[in-house]
Amino acid sequence: MPAAKPLNKRSQLITAGVARSPNRAMLRAVGFGDNDFVKPIVGVANGHSTMNPCNAGIQPLVDRAIAALHKAGAMPQVFGVPTITDGIGMGTEAMKYSLVSREVIADCIETAVNGQAMDGVLVCGGCDKNMPGGMIAMLRMNVPAIYVYGGTIKPGKWKGIDLTIVSSFEAVGSYAAGKMSKEDFIGIEKNACPSVGACGGMYTANTMSSSFEALGMSMLGSSQMASPDPEKADSAADSARVLVNAIKKDIKPRDIVTRKSIENAVALIMATGGSTNAVLHFLAIAHAAEVKWTIDDFERMRKKIPVLCDLKPSGRYVAVDFHRAGGVPQVLKMLLARGLLHGDCLTITGETMAQALAKVPANPRKNQDVIRQWDNPMYKQGHLAILKGNLSPEGCVAKITGLKSPKITGPARVFNSERETMDAIMAKKIKAGDVVVIRYEGPKGGPGMQEMLAPTGALTGQGLGESVGLITDGRFSGGTWGMVVGHVSPEAYVGGPIGLVKEGDSITIDATKLLIQLNISTKELAARKAKWRQPKPRYTRGALAKFMHTVSSASKGAVTD
Secondary structure, eight states, X not given: OOOOOOOOSTXXXXXXXXXXXXXXXXXXXXXXXXXXXXSOXXXXXXXXXXXXXXXXXXXXXXXXXXXXXXXXTOEEEEEEOOOOOHHHHTTSGGGGHHHHHHHHHHHHHHHHHHXXXXXXEEEEEOSTTHHHHHHHHHHHHOSSEEEEEOOBOOOEEETTEEEOHHHHHHHHHHHHTTOSOHHHHHHHHHHSOOSSSBOSSSSHHXXXXXXXXXXXXXXXXXXXXXXXXXXXXXXXXXXXXXXXXXXXXXXXXXXXXXXXXXXXXXXXXXXXXXXXHHHHHHHHHHHHHTOOOOHHHHHHHHTTOOBOBOBTXXXXXXXXXXXXXXXXXXXXXXXXXXXXXXXXXXXXXXXXXXXXXXXXXXXXXXXXXXXXXXXXXXXXXXXXXXXXXXXXXXXXXXXXXXXXXXXXEEEEEEESSHHHHHHHHHTTOOOTTOEEXXXXXXXXXXXXXXXXXXHHHHHHHTTOTTTSEEEESSXXXXXXXXXXXXXXXXXXXXXXXXXXXXXXXXXXXXXXXTEEEEOSOHHHHHHHHHHOOOOOOSOOSHHHHHHHHXXXXXXXXXXXX
């Protein structure tokens, strides 16, 4: 009887031939039999964690994926992937590790898959940095791969109102301002997170997972399923079967992730009102794929893509509502039908995007208003504006949905850390018309570029979300909305102009003109620059210090390689 033809390629390096007998002996100890050495070894990067709801529902999905991989003729091998949960670390020193974890996740997956010469990888994650970290690793390694999202949380309820985790952050400001009763404050905290799953609006986790559908690296329709629902586990099994087929056909991530498919992903992000963090992450994803893509490409896409979805944080609905209304496939088909999506892009199933969307109607159902009709968008242009000016020569990101007026000129209120800012906000020292400046929180200065959801949530809770501007060289949560500008580059720690602002200086933020301006003379700015001295680093050892020494500007994606 002839020997079975090997389906594995890379893993033959550790399983084939007499010289590899010791390698096979070790694999027998983990369940390999005589006929398994010709099967593709598929890594399953497992982001399960009991520390947070985002990742606490992942193990059942991994179990289904493993069973499906076995049935499809592969040999799945599971390894753990760390995760940081932004909602728990938010507003504390722990949050500095959030963006760092994106790089750690990418490095862990690359190390495990390449270190064992695996033939493919299924990555399963939930919280914000799990998605870009996994995608960066996939593109570095360029072995057949698929992303399985852990799923969204279901909305909480308090007195008939849908809640998300952002409700808790905004409640802090409302309660401190005397605008909320203690009963409601406690009720929101106890009911905001009723199930496992990632934060429920179009925040960073749901933004990145939905964009991976548009990118072609996840199954269509899978990203907005609720984590506890049976269809989410079914989708994980379907993803496993698709991955084995991709291994047989040798479909690799860089065959899928191209400039055109990144345009598809960014179009979806704009149409759904996604997170500012998508700008940072897709710069890094493009870098990993060696695809030419700059911060200015986001502005180019913004101008031609309308916001079609009424989703939190600036809208009314949550991810499960979006899923019921038709979800990502419906929005993609709307864009495709209007010539705003590249239908010829390859997807992980082997179909083109147009083929995958063939049965989806060109227009959404009229008995819902989560996805608006094409002639009645939320906004005629996208919501993530790239601003430039003497305060940010490299560019920065403003989220301009939900605002009555996307411009403000006011006096600078300057703080050198998030903690200083929160103390001032809670003491009610910030007034309407102020422009809050939070600096030395960038990739190097933080280090780690932590999110500013605590200050923005508190300002919103105090009723100042639209009347106070806030700029930072740090980031914002996907749950943030208001007159906010993040990723200001160059950052303060490397001598960027944001580090030269003085208390009381006039600052203009004008999203209509794509302008962020410190209203002082060029001569005065140069004089301040000459006197500026770099502060001592906040960390000198460990992961944060390593990150600080290697990380690029936010305008380049804050990459470390």
